[in-house]
Structures are given as C-alpha cells and as structure tokens.
Amino acid sequence: MNKNHLYHCNGFPVEFMMSLLFVVVSVMYIGAAIASNRHSHLRKWPLYRSFFWLLGILCAAAAMLGPLAGRSHIDFTAHMIGHLLLGMLAPLLLVLAAPMTLVLRTLNVKTARRLSRVLKSWPVRTLSNPIVATLLNFGGLWILYTTNLYSAMYQNILLHLFIHFHVLIAGYLFTMSMIYIDPTPHGSSFIYRAIVLVIALASHGILSKYIYAQPPAGVLAVQAEIGGMLMYYGGDAIDIILVFIFCLHWFRANRPRTKVHESAS
Numbered sequence: 001m002n003k004n005h006l007y008h009c010n011g012f013p014v015e016f017m018m019s020l021l022f023v024v025v026s027v028m029y030i031g032a033a034i035a036s037n038r039h040s041h042l043r044k045w046p047l048y049r050s051f052f053w054l055l056g057i058l059c060a061a062a063a064m065l066g067p068l069a070g071r072s073h074i075d076f077t078a079h080m081i082g083h084l085l086l087g088m089l090a091p092l093l094l095v096l097a098a099p100m101t102l103v104l105r106t107l108n109v110k111t112a113r114r115l116s117r118v119l120k121s122w123p124v125r126t127l128s129n130p131i132v133a134t135l136l137n138f139g140g141l142w143i144l145y146t147t148n149l150y151s152a153m154y155q156n157i158l159l160h161l162f163i164h165f166h167v168l169i170a171g172y173l174f175t176m177s178m179i180y181i182d183p184t185p186h187g188s189s190f191i192y193r194a195i196v197l198v199i200a201l202a203s204h205g206i207l208s209k210y211i212y213a214q215p216p217a218g219v220l221a222v223q224a225e226i227g228g229m230l231m232y233y234g235g236d237a238i239d240i241i242l243v244f245i246f247c248l249h250w251f252r253a254n255r256p257r258t259k260v261h262e263s264a265s
Contacts, residue, residue: 032102083231100183128184130196137170151216
C-alpha cells in the first residue's frame with residue numbers, strides 16, 4: 001500500500017499527528033528538566049540524560065516517519081532497520097534518560113506520592129516483571145513475523161500504528177525490567193534477570209535465523225536474508241550495550257565496600 005495513503009485515514013493527517021506527538025513528548029521532557037533545575041536543593045539534571053531522551057525520540061520518529069518509514073513499506077531491509085531503531089535502540093536510550101525519576105523530581109510532594117503508589121501497584125509490578133516484559137516484547141515479534149500479521153499491518157492504519165507503538169512500549173518495558181535506571185520498588189534479583197535476559201536474547205537470535213530461512217508473507221527471499229542478518233548482528237550490537245550496563249550494575253551492587261576505621265585516639 002502507498003505510504004501516503006496509509007498515513008491518511010479518511011483525510012485525517014495521521015503522520016502530522018504522530019510528528020506532533022514526538023515533538024510534545026520531547027518538549028515536555030526538556031521542560032521538566034528545566035523545572036527540576038530551578039529547585040536549589042536538588043542536583044542539576046544531567047545533560048546527558050536529556051540527550052538520551054531526544055536521541056531516543058529521534059530514533060523512534062525515524063522508524064515511524066520520514067524516508068525510512070516510507071521505504072519500509074516496500075523494502076524489508078528498511079523495515080528491519082526501523083525495527084532495530086524502534087524496538088531496541090530507542091527503548092534503551094529512553095530508559096537511560098530516566099524519565100520517571102525526572103517526573104518525580106518535578107512534581108510536588110503530594111502528587112509524587114500518588115505516582116509512587118501507582119508504580120507500586122500490581123498492574124505495574126506485573127508489566128515490569130522480566131518474564132512478562134519478555135513475552136510482550138519478543139513474543140510479539142514472533143507473532144508478527146511468523147503469521148500474516150506483518151503483511152496485514154501495511155493494509156490497515158490502525159493496526160499499523162498499534163503494532164509500532166506496541167514494539168516501542170514493549171521494548172521499553174523489557175529494557176527497564178533488565179536495567180534499573182529509574183527507582184524500582186519491586187525489583188528482581190540479578191540472577192533472575194540474567195537468566196531471563198539470556199533466554200530473551202537467544203529468542204531474538206533464533207527469530208532472526210528463522211526469518212532468514214522462512215521469509216514473512218509477502219517478503220522476497222533475498223530481502224529476508226538481508227533483514228535477518230541485520231536483525232541478528234544489529235541486535236547483537238545493541239544487546240552488547242544492554243549486557244554491559246547490566247553487568248556494570250551487578251558489579252557495583254556486589255563489589256566489596258571499603259570500611260573506614262576510626263583511628264584510636
């Protein structure tokens with residue numbers, strides 16, 4: 001289906017609204033960072049976290065809008081590049097931006113406490129469980145690429161948007177369930193997360209090989225081979241960063257602490 005036709009539903013400019021959404025969330029984050037820095041009793045919000053947020057939003061926007069998104073409708077290789085940006089790199093960057101920490105710093109005490117109670121609720125606890133997040137993320141990808149869903153999403157604007165936002169949100173949930181940048185009141189142990197992480201990465205690798213051997217419906221074999229290799233090696237490159245951060249956190253949490261002894265008087 002033509003990209004211009006797909007992004008207009010009954011004359012409604014969906015692409016414009018999506019662009020506006022990305023701009024709004026970017027401005028909201030920067031505004032929150034500026035507001036947070038006005039509190040003299042708080043440390044200045046790190047500039048690099050704002051950079052991570054803007055870069056993450058840019059990656060997500062590039063996958064859903066513009067030339068790459070348009071090319072992905074007819075080129076599986078372009079689609080797979082979009083998948084790496086939208087489902088893996090953007091979520092990692094957004095998690096590193098620590099948006100929930102920034103929100104809690106910006107809100108007043110009463111509202112922040114209400115938000116904290118929400119973060120401790122069972123729905124959030126369930127969605128942020130490593131196993132649930134992995135099933136939502138990689139399970140969704142298996143369904144997308146091993147059924148007719150892949151070809152169907154390019155025929156329906158609502159389905160197209162739902163799948164893309166699911167990929168982004170599921171990727172974010174998975175990443176935040178593995179590395180704790182924001183406050184996590186119900187975190188899992190490092191061993192538990194490590195086991196789930198290994199299974200998740202293996203699942204992603206197996207899926208990329210499956211795509212290489214069994215192209216999704218409507219995808220040429222040569223494009224599936226290139227896309228599968230991009231998914232495998234490109235995913236590994238991003239996963240290396242995720243694994244490094246995870247191991248760094250594990251090391252810091254378990255390294256011996258230097259004891260300071262008071263000298264005898």
